[in-house]
Structures are given as structure tokens and as C-alpha cells.
Amino acid sequence: MRDTPKTKLIIYLACTFGLSAVFYGIIIAKGFRAFGGLAVFGLMWCPAVGAVAARLVTQGNLRGMGWGLGGQGLAGLRWIAATYALPIVAGLAVYGIVWLTGIGGFSTARMMDSPLGAPGLGGGFLGTLGRLLTVGFLFSVLSAFGEELGWRGLMMPEMAKIMDFRGVSLWGGLIWAVYHYPIILFSGYHSSAPLWYGTIMFTLTVLAVSIVFAWLRLRSGSLWTGVILHATHNLVIQSVFDLLTEDKGATAWITGEFGVGLVIAYSAAALWCWKRRNDIFSQQPVRLNY
Numbered sequence: 001m002r003d004t005p006k007t008k009l010i011i012y013l014a015c016t017f018g019l020s021a022v023f024y025g026i027i028i029a030k031g032f033r034a035f036g037g038l039a040v041f042g043l044m045w046c047p048a049v050g051a052v053a054a055r056l057v058t059q060g061n062l063r064g065m066g067w068g069l070g071g072q073g074l075a076g077l078r079w080i081a082a083t084y085a086l087p088i089v090a091g092l093a094v095y096g097i098v099w100l101t102g103i104g105g106f107s108t109a110r111m112m113d114s115p116l117g118a119p120g121l122g123g124g125f126l127g128t129l130g131r132l133l134t135v136g137f138l139f140s141v142l143s144a145f146g147e148e149l150g151w152r153g154l155m156m157p158e159m160a161k162i163m164d165f166r167g168v169s170l171w172g173g174l175i176w177a178v179y180h181y182p183i184i185l186f187s188g189y190h191s192s193a194p195l196w197y198g199t200i201m202f203t204l205t206v207l208a209v210s211i212v213f214a215w216l217r218l219r220s221g222s223l224w225t226g227v228i229l230h231a232t233h234n235l236v237i238q239s240v241f242d243l244l245t246e247d248k249g250a251t252a253w254i255t256g257e258f259g260v261g262l263v264i265a266y267s268a269a270a271l272w273c274w275k276r277r278n279d280i281f282s283q284q285p286v287r288l289n290y
Contacts, residue, residue, distance in 0.1 A: 005158040008054045012154050013175070016050030024182040032188035043183070044143045047150020054154055065153040070220030079220040083229035086212070086269060087236050094261035095241045098254055105246030114239065129240065137235055144231035151176055152217045152226030160218055165277045168218070173210030177203045191258040192247065198258030205257060208266040209233075215273035218280045237262070 023043035026034055034040075055062050069076030098104040108125045111117060116136055117128040151172065159168045180202065183189040190198045209229075216225035242256055254261045 003058045005161040008058050008154065008158050011057055012047075012050045012054040012150065012158075014050075015053045016047045016150055017179070019049055020046040020179065024186075027183055028186045032183065040183075041143055041146075045146030047148075047155075047179075048146040048153075051150040051154035064157060065149065066157065066217065066221055066223035068222055069224055070222030076220075076222065079216065079222060079225050080228055083216060083225045084232050086229060087233040090262060090265035090269070091236050091241045094259075094265050095245060095255060098245065098251065098261070102248065103254055104248050104251035106244060107246050108244060111240065111243040114243065132235065132239055136239060137231060140231040140235040140239075141227060144234060145227050148223060148226040148230050152213060153223045156214055156217050160214075165214065165218070165280065169211040169214045170207070172214060173207040176210060177206040180206075191252040191256050193252040193258055197253070201258050201260055201263055204263045205266055208263060208270040211270035212266065212273050215277065215280065 020043055023039055023046065026039045027043065030039065032040065051065070052062065055064065070079045095104070099106045111132075112125065112128055114128070114132070116131040121127065121131065123130065155175070156168055156172050159172060163171065180189070181199070184199055184202060185195070193201075213226050213229065216229065217223070237257065245251060245255055253259055256262070
């Protein structure tokens with residue numbers, strides 16, 4: 001079979017969405033928490049299966065995924081630090097405003113009810129928060145890696161061979177958003193805001209952050225920028241900030257993945273990356289093939 005970007009992308013998308021259909025059906029029929037969350041975990045690993053299949057069928061190896069950290073020594077660690085920090089900074093900005101203005105309340109009760117907040121573990125609120133940001137982060141990496149091996153390990157670098165940065169960001173973001181639509185529209189993956197509103201806000205959030213993902217992946221050459229950013233976002237937004245926030249009626253219109261707050265926060269980061277999009281190709285070589 002021809003080893004071309006288009007061929008890899010076709011195989012990847014066919015495998016990913018074909019296999020995902022099985023998990024969509026389970027989640028829609030059994031609920032978002034089906035089998036203790038294993039159905040969602042399986043769905044998140046469908047892109048990884050599609051990426052591995054596309055690489056092995058077309059080139060017979062797994063080169064081109066971006067296995068390195070994106071630089072030697074501290075040069076690579078700066079990308080990891082940046083991707084870990086971004087969702088935390090975005091969350092603090094959005095939820096801090098919500099708490100200070102009274103749009104949403106602040107309470108530690110729900111977060112303390114999480115498994116990592118069990119009284120026997122000790123440490124109170126700060127201990128629970130520390131465990132979430134360390135132990136919880138490792139579990140989040142495990143699930144995020146499944147998606148990222150597909151979206152940023154194969155799809156974005158292959159798109160970059162046939163599209164400019166605008167195309168990579170737009171089409172990558174749209175495909176990534178559509179991948180979530182079945183569980184948003186037909187299962188419990190949405191907020192208390194109207195479904196139409198949440199779907200639009202989710203799509204805009206994904207499109208904005210996709211620019212950030214694309215810039216980091218192509219600028220650093222590392223898959224791990226996407227893994228860390230994705231894992232940290234899922235953890236701090238869903239398991240920290242959302243759980244610390246009490247709904248006051250309009251709260252869901254602003255907070256979470258289905259509110260306008262993250263659209264604004266990630267759009268600011270996307271604008272920073274967009275203005276520096278030419279940096280990707282001014283660095284030689286653009287590291288897509290290790």
C-alpha cells in the first residue's frame with residue numbers, strides 16, 4: 001500500500017471512527033458511566049488503535065509519532081511545563097472570576113468526596129488537591145494518551161505534510177469535535193446548560209485549543225505536548241475546578257467544557273500561537289519523523 005499522508009489519514013479515520021462506533025453504542029445504551037467508565041476509556045483509545053494500524057499498514061513501523069520530548073534537556077522540559085500549566089492558568093482565570101462575581105459558588109465538599117479525598121488518606125483539602133495533581137494526573141495521562149497517539153501522534157503531523165497551519169488547526173479541530181458529538185448529543189457528556197448551547201461552546205473550545213495543540217506539536221515535534229495538555233485539562237477542569245464550583249443557575253453557561261469561559265481563555269492562548277505560526281517552519285528541521 002502507498003505510504004502517503006492521505007492514505008494514512010484515510011486508514012486512520014476509518015479505523016478510529018469504525019471502532020468508536022462500537023463504544024458509542026455501548027455508552028448511549030448503558031450510560032456515560034457504563035462498566036465503571038471502561039467504555040469511555042475504550043473510546044479514548046480508539047484513536048490510538050487507528051494510528052497504530054495506519055502506521056503499520058503503510059510504513060511497517062511506528063516512526064513519525066513524536067516519541068521524544070521535543071528537545072535536549074531543559075529545551076524539552078519547557079514544553080512539558082508549558083502544557084501542564086496552561087489548563088491550570090485558564091481554569092484559575094475562568095473559575096476565579098466565576099467565584100469572585102458570585103456566578104458560581106465555591107465549595108470543597110464534592111472534591112473531598114472523590115476517591116482521592118477519602119478521610120483515611122489524610123491531608124484535608126490541600127492533601128486531596130495534591131493527590132489529584134500528582135496521582136490523579138498519572139491516571140489522566142493513561143486515558144489521554146489513547147486519544148493523543150491518534151490526533152497528535154498521527155493525524156496532525158500527516159496533515160502538516162499536505163496543509164498549511166490554518167488547515168491543520170481547522171480540520172484537526174473539527175474532526176476532533178465531531179468525534180465527541182455522539183456522546184454529547186445522546187449520552188450524559190454535557191452540562192446543565194441547554195444542549196444546543198453546550199455543543200456550540202464545546203466546538204468553539206475545541207477549535208481554539210486545537211490551534212494550541214497544533215502549534216505545540218509542530219513546533220516541538222513532540223507527541224507529549226498533546227498528552228500532557230490533554231491530561232491536565234481533563235483533570236483540572238473536570239476533577240478540580242468543576243467539583244469546587246456550586247451551580248448558581250447561570251454557572252454552567254460560563255464554566256466547564258460547555259461554557260463560554262474556556263472558549264475565551266483558550267482563544268487567548270490560540271491567538272498567541274497563531275501570531276507565532278511562522279515559527280514552526282523557521283525552525284529547521286520541523287521534527288515530524290522520529
